[in-house]
Amino acid sequence: MNRLVIMTVGKTHSGKTTFAKALEKELHNSVVIDQDNHAEFLHDYYQTLLPKQGPNVIKYAITRTIVDYTVNETNCHIIRCNSNRNRKSRLNQLAYYHEKGFTSILVTFEIPTHVLEERIAKNNRSKNVLRVASTFEEVLTRQENETNKGDVLVPIEGEADYLFVIKKPDDIQSVIGKIVNLSQRVGV
Template structure:
């Protein structure tokens, strides 16, 4: 069986987690690995171990351990659900998966700032995942500022590449990714 890794890329509230959960529900031999869940767990149960600033090494170590376990101990397709906005880190991660025999799928969520702002205003999302920001609005403002310095994802990075710019495109991209995972 050909194993896939699906990586979502996008700003906060762009739809990455929702897409990942829908995909996991539709394709039974998948698992979502979501760093927001790891952050919430650590912030709730091990807050004294979480650094106040700089890289969150404990969160990254936890995610790596879960990914490594899923690769070695299961035959599941992996859905890596976090922002993945830094091109260098994204490229290294995708290349590592390719070396391990995975085919790669990159789903880029490039929705409008207006939609992101609306989603944040209407969100009931738990802010326990936040470490260095006081709100998701602050996270979005930081990500918007960073966007001028961040290389956008491209088709050359993965075996399969999809972009979602509008809410109406989610079901079409979801169906295409489901088809790849089910083939």
């Protein structure tokens, strides 16, 4: 059986989690793996283990454990709901899934900055997932400054088996439909 790995790529408040949850409802036998859930879990139960600076190694270890379990012990499709903006990291993750026989899909969110700013202003999302920044406005500013610098790049054709772009909320259902149809075509 051929499984899919769908990785979302986008800035804060671009709709990655909303998309992933909607896709999970329509893509039979799929699971969302969202690092924000792992960050919130650590914040709520293991705050003393969080690093004071540098990478959040414990969060990544939790995510890696859940990914490995899902890959090796289930037959689920995987929906990776993270920002996945670092190309090197993204390509390493994709290589892992390809080695395991997955068909890869990148869904990149290219939502205008003014829309993201409006969403942040209206949203009451928990800030417990933040470790380096204190607000989502700070996160967005950092992400805007990082875009297309160094290794933080928008996905391009050829990085994954399939690439879909979401530029507006109306694109979400269309992309979900394409992924569900693709899952049926690849013999899943």
